[in-house]
Amino acid sequence: MTVGAQDQVRAALAAADADTASPEERAEMLMEIALGLQIRPQSGDDLAAAVELYSKAQELCPPTHTLLKARIGARKATALQAIPDNGTTSLECARDELQAAIPSIRDLGTAEELAEAEMNLGIALQSLAGAGKARITDAISAYQRSLRTFDRVAFPKEYAILQNNLATAFLSIPFTDERAKMREALAVQAFEEGLKVVTLIDHPSEYAMLQNNLGNALQYASSSHVLENNLRAIEAYDEALKVRDRKTTPREYANTISNKANCLWNLPDDVGNPTSGNRRNIAAARDLYLEAREIFSAAGEQSKARIVAEALDQIDRELLASAAPRISNGHMIEAD
Template identity: 90%
Template sequence: MAVGAQEQVQAALAAADADTASPEERAEMLMEIALGLQIRPQSANDLVAAIELYRKAQEICPPEHALLNARIAARKATALQALPESGSQSLERARDELQSAIPAIREQGTTEELAEAEMNLGLVLQSLAGAGKARITDAISAYQRSLRTFDRVAFPKEYAILQNNLATAFLSIPFTDERAKMREALAVQAFEEGLKVVNLIDHPIEYAMLQNNLGNALQYASSSHVLENNLRAIEAYNEALKIRDRETTPLEYANTISNKANCLWNLPDDVGDPTSGNRKNIGAARDLYVEAREIFAAAGEQGKARIVAEALDQIDREVLASAPPRVSNGHMLEAD
């Protein structure tokens, strides 16, 4: 934690113990200071400090102020959610805070506050589902409840994010039953629905994220229209790359060029003659993989760098052996 932030926290805790204001006023002051630390954290220590301030606010807030207690818990949950850790303890605590907060927010808060809490609960549950600690269907239900308020007209940005998260949730369900193709179609539909309300100028981050993930959904869909889907996927990746570049968003850029490389690897050079081979596209894919590997390695993303390196090795072996390419599965889906 930076020196200025540390002094701010100490001053806040001292003020919270003073009798110059009511308990609820002191709790609200702590909540606002914690939020300031949380919005632009310099390190994980700032998030830890924010969580401690939220805890102190909960400690001094009178129980009869149910809505204020719920608001503190909901904000504390988002700090816990952002805290980097190898396990799931903080996410489980975030889930508990949100589940305790939502009833009071539903009863006394605004519809926007409730929708935001449900959206955050969905994100937490989706992350926990990936660790086997929650059901992905519960995350989907939370997103759908949030959409009752965050509609496409009044809240286009939130609506697009929710559609993205719904789609990634659909795609995270194992494809082990007859409804798998339906979930793939729902995911593509959700990405496309989100793209109807955001654009490259006004919502560049959300636009690029949706285009990247739409490309992945199209590329890996179980469909008889493989060539058509791959061409649409390339278009989507190119749209994302209108926003993402190596200088300003290196990791997002590396994700997208990796995904585009996966698609090019299996795309014929002449779409009018799919049997003519794809040595040109394989070469382009290789160049993109090399660049992505450099970016991931420089950023310390060793897992992603390893996936890309394995794809490069496979491409080199196939070129040497003149073997037909096989589908890579190293796509980078993103949830907001």
């Protein structure tokens, strides 16, 4: 825990033990201090300290203050979700906190508080579904409930994030049945819906995230319009790269250029003559992969660096043999 966080925790706990304020006032104070630690954490220890303060606030909160206790639990869940964890313990605790808090927030809180809690529940469930510990359909249901309040007019940023999360949830369902193509179409539609309400100027990070993920959805869709989809995907990646650059957002930039490289690898040099080959685009893809591998390696993202390195090896073999390209599937889809 950082020195500043230690000082704040000690001061907060000392104040909470004093008798100069009512229990609910002390609980609210601890919640505010925890939120401050959570908003600008210096390390995972700061987030753990925030969770500790939220837990103390829950202990202090009188049973009669149902809504306050629910609000503390919902805030605690967001801190738990942010803790770096190789397992799923923190996410499972976050899910439990949100499921406990939501009924009281629904009955006593505001519509916006309920929508935020449902959105965070969806995020927790989606992450747990990836580990086989939740159903992705439950995450989709939580996002859809949140959209009852977070509509495109009053809450454009939240609406865009929810559309992105819905789309990535649709794409995460294994394509093993006849409804797979429908889910792909729903994912593309959701990304496009999100892009209707966010702009490059007003919401740059959300805009770039949606464009990156739209490109992936188009590139890997099961469609008879492969060339058209790939061209649209390149346009989407280029839009994302209007925001993402190597200096300010290196990891996100590396995600997008590696996704663009995947697409270029399978795009003919002359779209008017698809059978003419794509040696030029393969060479361009190679340059992007090289840059992405360098960034991922420097950032310690070794699994992504390995995926890109494997693509580079295959590209080098194809360039030497002048063989037809094969599809790479190392795309980087992002959730919120």
